Amino acid sequence: MRLQEKIGRLxxxxxxxxxxxxxxxxIEIWKNFEIPKRWSRLPNPITHYNSFMMSDLLRLAMIMPFLLNQFLKESSIKRNETAMIQQRINAF
Structure with a gap:
């Protein structure tokens, strides 16, 4: 699997x-996140991830941890997914 495919899947x-x-x-954090001026504005990653080129995916991979850090909490994840993640890592 190529890097582009791995990042897109992630x-x-x-x-x-x-x-x-x-x-x-x-989406709120995404819209207000300050990106370098030389970068073109990317479309919404939730609805348009299939249309991203490799350069778009690499840029998103660089900023995704910062985006997640600004909003992510337990209620941001589907309840059943939270339970599965906790079970996989043996955390309660």
Missing amino acids: LKLTCELFSREGEDNF
Whole structure:
């Protein structure tokens, strides 16, 4: 699997974990996140991840931890997904 495919898959799986509240918070942070002036503005990653080029995916991979850090909390993730993650890592 190529790097572009791996990053795209990670983005897709991450966005699929979001609850409705998580999606709303992510989009809000996404819209207001300051990116370098030389970067073109990317479309919404939740709805347009399939149209991203490799350069877009690499840029998103660089800033995604900062985006998640600004809003992510337990209610940002679907309840059943939270339980599965806790079970996988033996955390309660």
